[in-house]
Amino acid sequence: AQTVTQSQPEMSVQEAETVTLSCTYDTSESDYYLFWYKQPPSRQMILVIRQEAYKQQNATENRFSVNFQKAAKSFSLKISDSQLGDAAMYFCAYRSYLQGAQKLVFGQGTRLTINP
Amino acid sequence: NAGVTQTPKFRILKIGQSMTLQCAQDMNHNYMYWYRQDPGMGLKLIYYSVGAGITDKGEVPNGYNVSRSTTEDFPLRLELAAPSQTSVYFCASSQRSSGGGELFFGEGSRLTVL
Structure with a gap:
């Protein structure tokens, strides 16, 4: 079974600075998807960014980018120019490429605090 | 623009009571979770x-039951509530896709069992 590990329970960053959240995963599959979800205090789960394992290019969405290292099974999230609205729990998630339900396996989460 | 709707948002149960968490989506998604x-x-x-009429267990199914009689609805039944079931419950849906389909989540239901 796949597992996802986020080794940083909490992180903090100054507003406008850059922060990187770490995620590692374990799988025997060669094709899969990886996601970062944001959960603000409202509890709503919001998709931040996704990465297909067969793509070598790292995904980017505005101020959010990933560093995907397939051989190392590492998938970190970089947030540039941090804003107060970025404060939230961030979850890394894995999804098998195999056909069927798109079940996600989540990490434990990292709580990100933005200091003004 | 409803998306995924969960009810209730908060509930307190006594040990041994039963209840159903409701989930409905209006996006015509095949998959629900x-x-x-x-x-x-x-x-x-x-x-x-x-899909309607098809359900399967995930990682932690004990103490719960589900049904899917329509595409839109996916209720979660808790029988004989236990303190270990104190948690926040999220319903989600997604469209059948060969790609990295996005899951759309409800706002969560906070359940406390005392």
């Missing part, structure tokens, strides 16, 4: 469904 989130933890899959 129930996750639970314990304090300080990630989400764990309880049950999922790939």
Whole structure:
């Protein structure tokens, strides 16, 4: 079974600075998807960014980018120019490429605090 | 623009009581899921469904039941509530896709069992 590990329970960053959240995963599959979800205090789960394992290019969405290292099974999230609205729990998630339900396996989460 | 709607948002149960968490989506998604989130933890899959009439167990199904009689609705039944079921419950849905389909989540239902 796949597992996802986020080794940083909490992180903090100054507003406008850059922060990187770490995620590692374990799988025997060669094709899969990886996601970062944001959960603000409202509890709503919001998709931040996704990465297909067969793509070598790292995904980017505005101020959010990933560093995907397939051989190392590492998938970190970089947030540039941090804003107060970025404060939230961030979850890394894995999804098998195999056909069927798109079940996600989540990490434990990292709580990100933005200091003004 | 409803998306995924869960009710109730909050509920307190006594040990041994039963209840149903309701989930409805209006996006005509094939797949629906129930996750639970314990304090300080990630989400764990309880049950999922790939279409009306088809359900399957996830990682932590014990103590729960589901049904999927329509595409829109996916209720989660708790029988004989236990303190270990105190958690936040999320319903989600997604469209059948060969790609990295996005899951759309409800706002969660906080359940406390005393």
